[in-house]
Amino acid sequence: MIYKSPIGKYLKCVIPTIVSTGETLTYALLLGLSSYLFLIVFQPFGTYNFDSAYKFWLLSGYGIIFALAYTSVSILLYKKQWTIGVELLRISLVYLLASFLNFFYHSYMINHGLLLWSNLPYIGLYTLSLYVPIGSIYFLLRIDRHRRQETKNLMPVEEVCLVPQHEFKEIDNSYLNVINIPNGNQTFTLLRSDFIFAKSMDNYCMIYHRKGDTVKKQIVRITLVRLDQLLNTTTVVRCHRSYLVNLEKIIKKEGNTQGLLLHFAETEDCALVSRSAVGTVGSYLLQARL
Template identity: 35%
Template sequence: MSSFTSSPYPKSESLKEILVSSMASGVSVYLFLIIFQPFGTQNFNHPYKLLLLFPYCVIFGTAFLIVNIFTYRFTNWSIGAELLKIIIILFLGSVFSYFYNSLFLSHVELSFENYFYMLLYSLALGIPISVIYILSRYIYLKSMHENIARNISQQLSGNPLSIQPKALKISTGNAELIIHENDFLYAQSMENYCTFYLLENDILKKHIIRISLTGALQQIETTSIKRCHRSYIVNLRKVKIIKGNAQGYKLVIPGTDFEIPVSRTFIPAIIPQLQQINN
C-alpha cells in the first residue's frame, strides 16, 4: 500500500491551472448540492435557495485555491500527497461552511459538536468522489504515457546519435562557452546559474555559467535543442529512452544516470518533436 501511495501523481504546474481547477472544484460542489441535494438539503425550503447555496461554491473553491497555492512549489508529488491535500481541502472547507451555515442559514449556536457533523458531511461527500477521480485519472494517465513512451523508445533505439556538427556559443558578461551540438546533452538551471552537460569521448563533463535558462536557450536553441521543463534544456537527438508515468515523461540519455523530466506544459511540443527528429 505504501508503494502505491508513493507513486508519482501529476499536480498543477502553473498559477493559471490552479485558478481554473479551483473554479471547477467550486462549481462541481455547487452542482452536486443543487442536483442531488444531500444531507437534508432537499428539506431546505427558501425562495432564494439556489442563491443561498452558491457560497458553498466559493467556499470550497477558495479552500482548493489556498491549499494548492501552498503546495505549488512542492516536488516529487505522489498519490499519497494528493490524498492528504484533498483531506486538508475538505477540512478547511468544512470550517468555512460551518460558520456560513451556522451564522447565515441555520442560525444555530456555535459548538464543536455541530462542527463535527459538518466535518463528517464534508468528508463523506468529498473523499469518495475524490478517491474515484484520483485513481481513475492516475490509471488513465499512467497507461497512456507508458504506451506512448514504449512506442517512441522503440523508434529511438534504431536511430544514429550523430548529427551535422554545429558550434553553439553561449556568452555572458564575463564568460563564454563554445560547444558542439553533437556533444551537448542537456542543461540544468539552478537559481541564477546553468550547468551544461557534455559527453566528449564517452566522458561526461559539465560547465557552470552564470546565466538564466531562458538566456541560454535564446543562444543555443535549434531544431533538436529544446526546453522541456522550467529547469531543463535537452538535446532531443541524444535521447534514446523515454519513460512514462502518471506525471508525464522522463528522457534518458546514454552516458548519464539522470532522467530528465518533461513538464506537462511542454509535452505537446516535445513528444511530437521527438517523433519527428528520430523518424
Template identity: 30%
Template sequence: MWQLLHQPYPCEDPARRRWAKAFWIGLFVGVFLLIFQPFGLNNWQTPYKIVKILGFGGITFLITAFIYLVIPGLLPKHFNNENWTVGREIFWITTLITLIGLANYFYLQWLTGSAIHGPDLAGTLIVTFLIGIFPSAASVVVNYIVQLRKYRESAREIPVRDHPEPSISAAVEQRHLITITAENEKDRLSLPATDLLYIESSDNYSTVVYLKDGQPVKVLLRSSLSRLESQLNLDRDPTTGRNPMVRCHRSYIVNLERVEKVTGNAQGYKLHVYDGMFQIPVARKYNETLVAQLKTLQ
C-alpha cells in the first residue's frame, strides 16, 4: 500500500478542465442537498429555500475553483507531474472535501442561526473527512489503474527505432546545422541537427542537451522555450523535408530521431533518449500528433 501511494499520478490538467471539475462538483452538491435535504434541512421553513440550498453548491464551486486554479498557480513547482503521486492526490482531494464541509457549515450557520440543530464544527469536520476519505481514495486508485493500463498498452504499439541512427548521410549532416539564439541575439549555439537530444524549459532559461564528441552535454541559454521552438520550426531534414524537433510538453522539445523507446505510466507517455539516461514526459494534448510523427519516421 505504501508503495502505491508513491506511484506517479497525473496532476497537470488544463484550466478549462479544472473549471469543469469545479462546476460539476458544485452542481452535484447543490442538487444532492436539494433532493435529500439532510441535516434537518427538510424541516427548515424559510423564504427562497431552493435558492438558499443551491447556495451550498455555489459555495462548493467557489472553494473547488480556488483549490484547483488559484493554489496551483501560486505553487506551480509543487503541483506538477514530477512531484505528484497517488498519495498526494488522495490527500489533496480529502483536504478539498474537508474545506468544502467547513465552508458550508459556516454558510448554514449564517443562513439559519439556531433554526437548525446539526453537528457542531468539530463533528462536521470529522464526519466530512470520514465520508470523503474512502470514496476519494477509491476513485484515485481506480483512475490510477485505468490510466496506467491505458498508457502502458498504448506505448507498446508506438513504433520506434531500436537503435536510432541519423536519417541523413554524414556528409549532409555536416552541412545541416541548426542554430539557436538567445534573447540577447549574441549567445548562440550551432550544432548538427542529429546531435540535439532535447531542450528543457527552466523559467526564463532553456537547457539545451546535445551530443558533443559522443557524450551528452548541457548548455543554458536565456530564452523561452517557445522562442527556440519557433527557430527550430524553420529547420527541416534536407533529405525528407521533415522536422523531427517537436514540442511534446510545455517544458520540453525533443528530437524524435533520438527516441529509442516509449513507455507509459499513469501520467502518460515517456520518451527514452540516449540509452534511457533521459526520460522526456509527453503532455496529453500532444499525444496524437506525437505518435503520428513517430510513425512517419519509420
C-alpha cells in the first residue's frame, strides 16, 4: 500500500500522443528494422547455426511481424489521451502478439509446417531476447521524446506531470495583466507582459515566459487557439500554425519573405513565420527597425 499511490500517479501521467498514421508507421518501421538488424548482428538463440540460402530474407520476417504487431496494437488502443500506463500496456500487447505470430511464422517458414506447441515458450523467449532491448529503448524515447526535442542545448525545463483537462468556469480577465491558464486540475498563472512565445504540441503548448531575470518554459494542456484567446492582446499574434509570439519580445529576425525565424532574448529557441504572416510580422519589425 505504501507504493500504490506514487506508482498509480506515475502511470496516469500524460505523455505526447501519437496522433498521425504516418508517425505510427514510422515507429513500426523503426521497431521492425531494429529487430531485424539485432537478429542479423547478434543472431541469438542459435540463429547463428541456422543454415539456409535465404537466411537473411527469412530473418526479415521477424522484423515485419514486430512492425505489424505494433501497428495493430496501436490501432486497437487508439485514444486521445495517452498515459504512461497505456504505453506500457501497448508494449506488453505488442510482445504477446509478436510472440504468437513468430510462433506460427517459425513453424511454417522455418520448420516447414511442423506445428509444435511445445516450441511456443522457446519462441516466446526468442521474441523476448529481441524485444527487451529494443522495447526498452523505445519506451524511454517515447517518455522522454518531448523533453529531448524541446530542451536540446537549452536550459532545464520545469517538469510537470500533466493530467486531463477538466471543465472549469472562466472569469473574464481580458482587462487585467494577469491571466489564469487551465492546466489539468491546476491553474498556470502568467503575466501578459511576461509572455514571450508559445509552440503548439498537439493538445499542449510549450509556453516561453519570463520569471524574474530568466526565461522559463512550461508545458500546458491547452491549444494554441485557446491560448491566443486568453492572451487577447494586439502585440501577441499567430505567426504560424504552430507558433504564437509576442511581437514586443522579438530581438532579431533571420531569413527573408520566403521564410523568417524570430529570435528572443536569453533562449536559443526560435519561432517560425509562415508566408501568410510575413506581411503582418514584417510591418511590425520594420517599424521596430529589427
